Amino acid sequence: MSTVRHLVRDINVIRDQLNQENLSYYDDVIVHVRDARIERQSSEELLLEMGQHLLDAQQRGQSAEQLFTKDSDSYAGQLIENLPERRQLSKPMYYLMIVWVALTWVFLLQALAGFFKISISGTGVVGEISLSTLVLVAVGAIVLVELVMRVANQPVEKSDLDRPRMQINMRSVMTYLIILVAIIVVGNYLRRIMPVVVISPWISLGLCAIGILGQKFIFMRR
Numbered sequence: 001m002s003t004v005r006h007l008v009r010d011i012n013v014i015r016d017q018l019n020q021e022n023l024s025y026y027d028d029v030i031v032h033v034r035d036a037r038i039e040r041q042s043s044e045e046l047l048l049e050m051g052q053h054l055l056d057a058q059q060r061g062q063s064a065e066q067l068f069t070k071d072s073d074s075y076a077g078q079l080i081e082n083l084p085e086r087r088q089l090s091k092p093m094y095y096l097m098i099v100w101v102a103l104t105w106v107f108l109l110q111a112l113a114g115f116f117k118i119s120i121s122g123t124g125v126v127g128e129i130s131l132s133t134l135v136l137v138a139v140g141a142i143v144l145v146e147l148v149m150r151v152a153n154q155p156v157e158k159s160d161l162d163r164p165r166m167q168i169n170m171r172s173v174m175t176y177l178i179i180l181v182a183i184i185v186v187g188n189y190l191r192r193i194m195p196v197v198v199i200s201p202w203i204s205l206g207l208c209a210i211g212i213l214g215q216k217f218i219f220m221r222r
Contacts, residue, residue, distance in 0.1 A: 007044035014051035025064035025072045032076030038083040095142055097219045102141035104211025107204045114201025132194040136187035143180050
């Protein structure tokens, strides 16, 4: 089965071959479908199938409205009704998932670093980690993900060469960057006042394993 990236690439190949009228219709449907809370893989497969039918019709001299017998908004609504809904995490669960994944990676790196120290020293060296580091990673991960998602979800407009061009809201990006810098500064202060705990590599590895299982059974359930 094709990945979403491959499906999007194939859709863009079709877009390049459509005339202006059919492209406008197709793009309207794409925007409506991708904005809906539906399963991404299924929606891209349906958009690709629609594009192939539209391209075939164009080669026969038929327009999009003649082929689908509806305006773009109505046809997009019809497609959305027939697609499976995408499972949505609540906002608290979404942020919990970000923190959970970030800390899982922290404990994995902590375990690897501990085993490396043991291998070169030959003693049962244990690892130390500051609680401030865990706080910094947790909060920083949320801000970083929000920054990336904000940039990725910027609207797309047409350039003079009729290619998609992302509009980046620099004010929003700068706000998140300032918050990220502030978190780092606060984290450095907390490092001086918060305790350091000793965790063996085996415990870190166990916490990492719990984190991976939690991702699968808590956040990825359908």
